[in-house]
Amino acid sequence: MNQALRAAMADRGETAESLAEQVGVDPKTIARWITPGRTPHPRHRAAAAAALGREVEDLWPDVFKRREPAWLRPWVETELQATALRAFQVAVIPGLLQTPEYASAVLSSGLLGPDEVGDYVETRLRRQAAVLDRRKPPLFIAVIDEFALRRGDPDLMRPQLDHLVAMAQRPNVLLHVLPLDAGIHAGQAGPFVIATTDDGDVAYLDDQAAGRLTNDTAALWSVWDTLRSVALPRRQTIDFLKARSWLT
Structure with a gap:
């Protein structure tokens, strides 16, 4: 209240x-x-x-009260208004689907100091709850390159993959793995998210320094459609995540 x-x-x-x-x-x-x-x-x-x-x-x-960097706040605001989010990731698990341990490992590998990582993990978990656990959550569709699933210590990745399987059971969450045998694909240029809001589509593009928002989404929609066409269907993706044959 x-x-x-x-x-x-x-x-x-x-x-x-x-x-x-x-x-x-x-x-x-x-x-x-x-x-x-x-x-x-x-x-x-x-x-x-x-x-x-x-x-x-x-x-x-x-x-x-959120502690995300100033350049990220416009996107966080957009996430809260979105009726649908379509995310593609090539190197890491999408932030909205990360476990606390995985988020900590990812954030620790960047430019943050040890004393900052905990705050950023807490902020990421609050974003997850605010977006995916609200009363009417958005449709969240994620295409994840298989490379991202293979990157990380097995002890870190097993619970992360379990979490992905659990999230994939939600009716509003659709996960699709882009398998290695898809070869070089349209998403090689980098990750992105397209948010659908009442005011139109907004995309978020990330890089090493900061992210940026753009309303020019036509080209990204084309890339998205291509990625969806070569990614595994939802049921096959869940089976693939459960099998996790690459983990030893």
Whole structure:
């Protein structure tokens, strides 16, 4: 329950209907903002805060407690608004599907100091819950290159693969492994995620230094369709993850 929002509405004498009219949304949307797991779009948060005479961070403090780098925050906001997420990864397991131990290993291998890794792992786990465990989670489709499944110590990868199998049982999660015998493919240029929102499609592209967002998604959709066409179907992917024949 968002008690801060509820209290602010009561103080101003606003109902779901009256606040909805000022913000430009349906009253049912306001009601969902009060319940757990639903964070408004940034522009709606700003409009609601203005209507209630409060600061945005006072009404949605959890949004501002996250410790992800500033360049990542626009994408985190987009994830929360997405009705569908389509992710391709060639080198690592997608962040939304990582176990804490795997996330720690991945983050430790980069530029973060030892004292920073724990905070970033905690932030990643909160993102997972906020996106995939909310009341109406998005459709999440992930194509994962087999290389990513083979990279890592067996003791690290066994529980990570178990987690992937468990996540793949969820009705809103579709996993597809891109097998090695697919050869050189359209995704070789790097990982990406396409988010479908009420405002259109937004893509996230990652590199060594930072990530960036783009609304120019036409080329990525073409790559995505190609990758899906050569990846294993969902059932075969689950069987492949369970077999894990490459682990010793």
